Amino acid sequence: MxxxxxxxxxxxxxxxxxxxxxxxxxxxxxxxxxxxxxxxxxxxxxxxxxxxxxxxxxxxxxxxxxxxxxxxxxxxxxxxxxxxxxxxxxxxxxxxxxxxxxxxxxxxxxxxxxxxxxxxxxxxxxxxxxxxxxxxxxxxxxxxxxxxxxxxxxxxxxxxxxxxxxxxxxxxxxxxxxxxxxxxxxxxxNDGNHLELLRTNQNADDQEDANDQEDANDQEDANDQEDENDQEDENDQEDENEQEDENDQEDENEQEDENEQEDENEQEDENEQEDENEQEDENDRGEREPLNEPNRQLNDD
Incomplete structure (x- = not known):
């Protein structure tokens, strides 16, 4: 053995x-x-x-x-x-x-x-x-x-x-x-130097992992910022569209008011013209009545 x-x-x-x-x-x-x-x-x-x-x-x-x-x-x-x-x-x-x-x-x-x-x-x-x-x-x-x-x-x-x-x-x-x-x-x-080198490499690997994590976080922050900017742009565009819609609505209302005002003015002009015509007719009748009066008297005789 x-x-x-x-x-x-x-x-x-x-x-x-x-x-x-x-x-x-x-x-x-x-x-x-x-x-x-x-x-x-x-x-x-x-x-x-x-x-x-x-x-x-x-x-x-x-x-x-x-x-x-x-x-x-x-x-x-x-x-x-x-x-x-x-x-x-x-x-x-x-x-x-x-x-x-x-x-x-x-x-x-x-x-x-x-x-x-x-x-x-x-x-x-x-x-x-x-x-x-x-x-x-x-x-x-x-x-x-x-x-x-x-x-x-x-x-x-x-x-x-x-x-x-x-x-x-x-x-x-x-x-x-x-x-x-x-x-x-x-x-x-050299055993001591070799071990120190291994420790240094290990620390470098850990630092590289930390840097990778920081890069990932920075990328996430950049993506979040881009999303916020896109959301702000969308909100600004919506506000501009709403403002344009309001302006268009105001223009339509003003145009309707102008049309209504024109219609009223035309109606007033027509009413005034009718009043003038009626007045002229009355005046014509008033002028014809004295002329017709002798004829009526002759007829009565």
Missing amino acids: RFAWVIILLIVGAVWKVSGAGEFEVIGSYVPVTAQLGHDVVLPCHLEPPVDVTALIVEWKFNGTDIVNSYRSGGDDQDPVKKRFKNRTSLFHDEMVHGNISLRLSNVSHDDAGNYTCWFPKTQFKNGSVTLTVENSQRREEGDDPETGNNKGVFIGVAVGVICLIIGLIVLKRLGCLGQNRQQENNPP
Whole structure:
């Protein structure tokens, strides 16, 4: 058994040497973590090389989607956490100054079994992952019985799986990170400066988000102002139309008054003409009566 652990440690050391010392990497667990139903469990995860991460944003996700734990601004943020994980997870805040971001999960259920990812948003750190399996307490006790011989088989299976996984990591790092590793060998990074740069980039991203929000607010204000101006123009146009309608109505009324006045004047002229004609007729009759008087007398004689 001890010989197997020595082999595993040697392979892990070889992987670390190939990957390039000084590169920040989030390390989870290459071995699945087993928890008993209803108990608490710690999912290991840390940043290598170890640095203070209290000023960064840390998140744990379940099966790549559900947020299990969110750490920002120096404390846990429960708002984005999935409902069934709320108040069941926590980080070891005192250990975060050493890069430890392990997760404690309480009251484990069968639904909690799956893959957990620990990562730093807005950074280029590689993600770490931990696989959690859940089993009943009775089954765990049977597995611990030395008479059954299960412990030895489980250990050998895990050791073989770890060795295969580490060999695969070595191949991937050789193929994908060779150029990056050479650059790091020529120019070894300064951990403190690199972390400061990450913090600066994070602040720049936050400032960019704030600027985007301000631009959106300015655009909304501009749209509101345009709507107000359009409404004022519509109101002014309505007022002008109403004024024109009133002026037209006044012109029509004045025209009607003038027509009525003309009709009255014409009627008065006609009445005066009729009166004059009647007066002339009466005068004519008055002149004819003296002339007709001798004729009447002759007729009487």
